[in-house]
Structures are given as structure tokens and as C-alpha cells.
């Protein structure tokens with residue numbers, strides 16, 4: 001009977017098997033195609049019924065490893081779709097260890113190691129982003145849950161303004177809380193607002209142009225019209241299509257003037273503040289009430305990881321606090337993160353975050369972020385020099401928004417069709433990978449550079465492969 005207890009002696013062989021396979025996978029990451037065109041068929045190998053009687057760990061892992069070609073090489077240097085980082089060696093090592101140690105990083109006494117490293121890692125992140133020490137924070141599964149954590153904190157604050165304790169009273173007696181934002185508002189932010197029960201119908205995109213830039217005068221008018229009732233001003237640091245920033249400093253002025261809560265979604269854009277040269281983009285974030293970012297994007301720790309900061313930790317405690325006789329809520333010095341974020345039992349993501357910051361430090365991250373932004377500018381220049389390509393937005397950060405615009409093609413629908421097909425050809429080709437979006441109503445590409453492995457040679461493929469495929 002293959003009870004795991006009886007097959008305990010397989011553990012060492014299983015780890016060896018996986019180490020060998022992982023090393024081989026990682027060694028070819030720089031060169032191999034980003035995506036195996038047969039991946040969709042390969043994964044069909046996983047089928048059949050639940051085994052009545054298993055045949056142990058080595059056999060199971062061997063079956064899994066046989067289908068490894070189906071794994072997307074999104075951890076490699078030429079995956080430019082979405083905004084996806086890889087795992088630095090330090091982060092990957094610590095992440096492996098995290099699974100082996102299998103800590104429950106919710107309650108201090110369950111894992112002093114994980115909780116202490118979370119405290120230290122959060123403080124180091126605040127330092128890296130030049131944000132006030134002493135803000136409350138929590139690691140999450142990603143920016144979506146970090147946005148949710150920030151909204152939950154803001155929701156509690158808004159309740160207080162109306163004389164309610166939202167966690168106790170619920171939302172039924174609460175007037176709508178308007179959320180003012182730009183066209184850069186992320187799909188996951190909308191999801192966070194929906195999960196928090198604030199209603200996506202209360203999100204107002206105050207847009208001044210086709211790119212979605214904020215209409216500041218309209219924000220001022222909208223806040224004035226509320227006459228001091230609580231509102232959330234939602235800024236995006238790093239829009240996904242063009243890497244652009246909302247005018248956060250001016251939004252912070254208006255939020256302060258009208259007593260609104262300023263939330264900043266800096267899923268990847270917050271990292272601009274780790275570079276003196278790029279920091280002006282994110283000026284004003286230090287005046288926000290809440291700020292979030294991803295770990296699995298530009299920090300280059302493995303999935304999944306994000307973090308939320310709230311200027312006053314009291315709001316995180318209010319939104320997520322609690323305890324039970326057997327679950328101590330923690331103290332200031334020995335916090336239990338189960339009561340500062342949405343999850344109770346939680347992975348010790350802190351090991352990977354701490355390890356990568358410890359390994360590469362402020363200088364390492366500044367170099368990485370500045371290199372990626374320089375690569376984006378380089379690609380943007382190549383686009384501008386290519387007669388059949390058109391740059392649609394300046395590369396202010398690490399995203400290059402462009403499209404094909406062959407001579408003689410003027411009809412907008414025809415241009416969209418050409419670009420859609422070209423986008424599909426890029427994915428099918430597999431040397432690089434990026435996706436299409438709609439920018440100012442046009443089908444466009446938006447490769448994002450955020451992997452620690454990416455070099456000039458990798459980035460140069462964006463334009464050369466695009467041109468080659470277009471010529472066909």
C-alpha cells in the first residue's frame with residue numbers, strides 16, 4: 001500500500017531527481033524557445049482517473065518531468081508578455097528552502113523565522129523605495145491581494161468617517177465611497193474594489209485623452225463636490241500599456257486638501273523609486289495612505305508574492321485583525337501576519353524577499369531597474385528607426401508601446417488586423433514572447449522588460465523578430 005509513510009525513503013531520491021531536472025531547465029533558459037508550440041498538446045498527456053493505488057513519489061515526479069517541455073519559459077530573459085520577472089538565484093534558493101521548511105507564516109509562534117524575516121524584509125522594502133519607515137505592511141500573493149488589502153484598510157477608514165465600524169457593521173449602512181482614478185486603473189484593482197464590496201460602479205475614470213491620462217481639474221471638481229465626504233483617490237504608478245505614471249504628486253496635493261485616501265498601485269512602477277534617475281516619476285508616493293507592489297514582477301522572486309503598505313498600521317489591524325483563544329494575535333515586536341492581511345495560514349514568502357534583498361542590496365536593484373529602463377529606451381529607438389514600425393508612447397519606464405505600420409496601410413481596421421496577426425506570429429515563433437493590447441483604440445504591442453537575465457541581445461530581438469515576421 002503506497003502510504004507516504006511507507007514510502008518515506010523515496011524523499012532523497014525525489015529531491016535529487018527534481019534538482020537535476022530543475023538545473024537542466026534553468027541552464028537552457030537563456031537559449032531555448034520561450035514557448036513550445038506543442039505545449040497545448042503535451043499537456044493532454046495529463047488525463048485519466050484518480051489512481052486507486054499510487055506508485056510513489058519517484059514515479060509521479062518522473063511522469064511530471066517527462067512533460068517539462070510544456071512549461072513556458074516565462075522565467076527566462078525573452079518573455080516580454082504581461083510584466084513577469086524571474087527568480088534571482090538568491091530568491092529561488094530561498095524559495096526552494098521555503099517549501100522544504102514548510103513554515104506557516106501566519107502566527108509568530110508557528111514561525112518566528114518567517115515572521116521576523118517578513119518584518120525585516122518589509123522594512124528593507126520601505127527603505128528601498130524611500131518610503132517612511134514605520135508604515136504598516138504585509139506580504140501577499142500578488143498585487144491583486146495587495147490592492148485588496150489596501151482597499152480594505154481604506155474601507156475601514158471611510159467607515160470611520162461615517163461613524164461605522166465596517167468589519168462589525170457591514171457595508172449596508174454605508175454611503176457609497178467614490179473612487180477617482182485615471183484610465184490606467186488596472187483590471188485587478190477593479191477586482192479588488194469588487195471583492196471589498198465597494199462596487200465597481202463607484203469607480204470614476206476621469207480621463208483627459210485617448211491614452212487614459214488623468215483629468216486633474218476634473219479630479220479637483222469631483223472631490224470639491226463631495227464636500228468632505230470620504231473618497232479614495234487611486235493612482236497608478238506604471239500603467240501596463242505604456243509604463244506611464246499618474247501625476248501622483250498633484251493627486252497627493254488634492255487628496256490632502258480634500259481629506260481623501262490616496263492609494264497607489266505601483267505593481268511594478270514603485271521600483272522607479274529605487275533609482276535616483278527614475279524616482280521623480282514616483283514623486284508624491286511617500287504622501288499616500290496606502291501603496292502596493294508586486295514581488296513576482298520586478299523584485300524577481302518566484303510566484304507568488306506581492307506586498308501592501310499602509311501609512312498607519314492600525315488600518316490593517318482593523319481590517320484583518322482578530323484572534324481566537326488558540327490563535328494569539330501577536331504583539332508589536334512579535335507580529336502575527338495572519339491578522340495584518342487576508343490570509344490566516346500563509347507561505348513564508350519572506351524568505352525569498354529577504355534573501356534577494358540581502359544578496360543584491362540597494363545597488364543591485366538600482367542596477368537591474370536602470371538596465372531594464374535603458375533597454376526599453378534602446379528598443380524604442382530601434383522602433384523609431386524602423387520605417388514600418390511606429391512608437392505609440394515614449395518609453396518612460398520598462399514598457400515599449402508600439403505597432404507595425406507598413407507603408408501604404410492607412411485603414412485603421414486593416415492596421416489592427418495586421419498587428420493582431422503579427423502578434424499571433426510572434427507567439428507562434430517562440431524566440432520571444434509579447435502580447436497585444438489596445439492603446440488609444442489601436443491594436444498595439446507592449447513588451448515589458450523585467451527579468452534579471454535579460455540582456456541587450458535579448459531585447460534587440462523584439463524589433464528584429466517583429467520586422468522579420470512582418471516581412472513574411
Ligand SMILES: *Cc1c(COP(=O)(O)O)cnc(C)c1O
Nearest residue numbers: 142143144186188240265267294
Ligand atoms: C500586474 C499588475 C497588477 C496585478 O498583479 P498580480 O500580481 O497579477 O495580482 C495590478 N496592478 C498593476 C499596475 C499591475 O501591473
